[in-house]
Amino acid sequence: MTETPERRDRRRAVLLLLAVAVVAAGAWWWTRRGGDAPLVEVRLPRQLSPQALRGQAVFEAECASCHGATAGGSDRGPPLVHPIYRPAHHADLAFASAIRFGVRQHHWYFGDMPPRPGVADEDIPAVIAYVRELQRANGIR
Numbered sequence: 647m648t649e650t651p652e653r654r655d656r657r658r659a660v661l662l663l664l665a666v667a668v669v670a671a672g673a674w675w676w677t678r679r680g681g682d683a684p685l686v687e688v689r690l691p692r693q694l695s696p697q698a699l700r701g702q703a704v705f706e707a708e709c710a711s712c713h714g715a716t717a718g719g720s721d722r723g724p725p726l727v728h729p730i731y732r733p734a735h736h737a738d739l740a741f742a743s744a745i746r747f748g749v750r751q752h753h754w755y756f757g758d759m760p761p762r763p764g765v766a767d768e769d770i771p772a773v774i775a776y777v778r779e780l781q782r783a784n785g786i787r
C-alpha cells in the first residue's frame with residue numbers, strides 16, 4: 647500500500663511540529679531550572695538560642711537578599727533550609743567558606759555567590775547556628 651504525497655506531507659508536518667514542541671519544552675526547562683529552586687515555607691523554631699538570635703540579625707543584613715529572610719530562598723538564591731544543605735552534606739566549614747570566599751554556581755542556576763566581607767569572623771558561627779536551628783525546626787538534620 648503506497649502513501650499519497652498529500653498524506654506523506656501531512657505526516658511530516660505533524661512530526662516536525664512535534665519535534666519543535668519537544669525542543670521548545672526542553673529549552674524552557676533548561677533556562678527555567680535556576681529559578682526552579684524550591685521556595686521553602688520555613689517554620690520558625692519556637693525559640694532561637696542567644697547565638698542564633700545574633701546570627702539572625704547578621705543573616706538578615708548579609709544573606710536575606712538572596713537566600714530569603716528566613717533562608718527559604720528567593721529569585722536570587724536557593725533556600726538554605728533544604729536537605730542538600732544539611733550538616734552531613736554542607737558542613738559548617740562549607741558555610742564559613744561560602745561567606746569568606748563566595749561560591750561558584752554549581753547546584754543551581756542563580757550565578758555565583760559573592761563573598762560577604764561584611765560578616766565579621768566572630769559572627770560566622772552565629773550565622774551558621776541560626777541556619778542550623780532553622781534547618782532543625784524544619785526536620786533537616
Ligand code: HEC
Binds near residue numbers: 744745756758
Ligand atoms: C548575592 C546573592 C547571595 C548572597 C547575598 C548570599 N548568597 Fe549564599 N549563595 C548564593 C547562591 C546563588 C548560591 C548557590 C550557588 C550554587 O550552588 O549554584 C549560594 C550558596 C550558598 C551556600 C552553599 C555553599 C556550597 O558549598 O554549595 C551557603 C552555605 C550560603 N550560600 C550561605 C550564605 C550566607 C551565610 C550568606 C550571608 C552571609 C549568603 N550565602 C549570602 C547567593 C547569595
